[in-house]
Amino acid sequence: MAEEKRTRPPRKKPERIPRQEMPVRLPEVRNKDFNEVALGFTPELALIEAKRCLQCPKHPCVDGCPVSVDIPGFIHLVSEGDFIGAAQKIKETNLLPSVCGRVCPQEEQCEQVCVVAKIDKPVAIGRLERFVADYEREQGAVELPKVAPSTGKKVAVVGSGPAGITVSYELLQAGHKVTIFEALHELGGVLVYGIPEFRLPKAIVAAEIETIKKLGAEIKLNMLIGKTRTIDALLDEDGFDAVFIGTGAGLPMFLNLPGENLNGISSANEFLTRVNLMKAYREEYTTPIKVGKKVAVIGAGNVAMDAARAAKRVGGDDVEVSIIYRRARDQMPARAEELHHAEEEGIIFNLLTNPIRFIGSENNAVTATECIKMELGEPDDSGRRRPIPIEGSEHTVETDTVIVALGTTPRKFISETTPDLKTSKWGTFLVDEETGKTSKKGVFAGGDIVTGSATVIKAMGAGRVAAIAINEYLAGL
């Protein structure tokens, strides 16, 4: 993949151009609506930023990307002003560049290993990726890929998140018939029900999904596989030759603390689903949503930041939203950019603090959270210093809304009804990493259902791996 020939200009001496900042809307303006926060590069900014790339022959950035985007290749095209060519270059390995450019944790992936980072801030790979993909779409220049002649083979893709979308796209191109089964009433998985509009506009996700429809995928919404139909029925009765399972990790974890079932306490999934999928923030939609004046969000990952920032927007000016997190600042798992944006928007960080119980009123609504202060001890299994409660530091914080964002695990509809699918004790599917093959013949899996909650690009990478294996499997039938 990464080894193909590239035409590159001769190596230049590094020019001292600073990393170009991406225009963003003012915090006090944007935290009142759901329009996108970051505005993206202009062509001028993209041209300048592209010059910062050294076109390194060893291109460590490519190895830092889970789907090995030809980063120097596309940036070279950007520097020549061929934005559409650049977008097409990325799409050779990454189908959703306008999504990944926005939500990839670049600072831990491609940009972390960028050579420029040794002397300066890394090349803004993600921002460039986002720019060219947006440019291509806005110019109406998105072209449908070539499709191989029909093979007559049928594949069922279960779940329409990034993993399912990627698999479908690749298999359709290979000439197979693809039917996508999705439990919810919209395609896109976490991209539509989890990540809010202000970070990932749904019109962009819809445009990407449109491509799959144009390539001829059959879409079946409201199909909860394991309930509406089983995997065995798909294979044995409905004539599918193979099945890909990309059902994600959708089951929210709770703290199991006293009072957690009080009114006003919900999972981030519930809160974000009401906001994003059910569009509670739009007047014409009837979904109820409630945010009080003192909101506590438990957790510090991307999900917690999304919930906190969405709560701020729903709750209005005088709402106070705090993150409660038991570890310290530099241990917060959310992307750096999201933390920064959250802080700018007025989210309060209550660190080294852990909730121990929730206190309610007589009508069963939460009124306060009892917390305890923490200090950092020895490193634990994850290598992070373990938080330890400080005795006697218990205190109560006034709270009328609590959003629990602790992470998610896979649901069991499929594993319970397909006994020959092997799972781990966490409920994730056991697969061969090189192929996505499960323990059941003709059944492949990838994305969060295999790894537990991870990232969009990792789910897409798993989808690509599985698509190659499915192609091989179908060829051998």
Added chain:
Amino acid sequence: MYKIVKKQDLAPNITRFSVEAPEVARSRKPGQFVVIRAEETSERVPLTIVDSDPEKGTIDLIIQKAGFSTTRLVSFEVGDGFLDVLGPLGRPTDMEKYGTVVCVGGGVGTAVLYPIVKGLKEAGNEVITINGARNKELLILEEELGAVSDELIITTDDGSYGVKGFGSTVLQGLIDDKKNIDLVVAIGPTMMMKAVAEVTRPYKIHTIASLNAIMIDGTGMCGGCRVTVGDEVKFACVDGPEFDAHLVDFDEQIAKHHYYDKEQKCQMDLMIDKAEEERA
């Protein structure tokens, strides 16, 4: 689009629909439900599958106007379609032979109860059904329940028909008459299920309640339907909707039902305003 093929008013505010949903019809079992979204701007509403016809590919629903969303659903006509129908969801009722079973239904809970009565009868149980309503006009499914029960007792709160009083009182009477009861199934308003659970508790009669928890997705993704059952927290849409009534924290459920009262009232007011505007 899931087309409506039949619509019938059963009582003031209670309507029965047959809806085309072939995938649901062929896999559904008694005790299971669907989640329906009427149109793009609608909420997702959980509704029990009262009956199904796998051949015709239809499911039957009985909907009571409770607020904004159900009122909107009931305004749909034959030939219209609901935008989304997802199911069958939840665990089916365990249809074993228990012996003598008393089924207590109240209000629209009677609709939820009907497929269970039918299933329990088919499983070889002696089924006594207590069908309660506020008054005669609101009583539904009398004939249908009569056909699948060994004995049917009607109660109305105001005495306008059948026995005057509550289902729980009649159940107490059956127990006092030394009737040997192996299982009680209670489905209706949360207060009523709580009352039934209190009647059977001292006699340790196994009692099941079908909870109408607030739901969003119905697929175990949001946790909005959490219920405390004994020492455990369960998701009603995945682990239920039926639970051991002696373990359920009914007060918590009642409180949850009032959480969005204000927002829902706003929706209703808006709808009424709009209707009046249109009339003017």
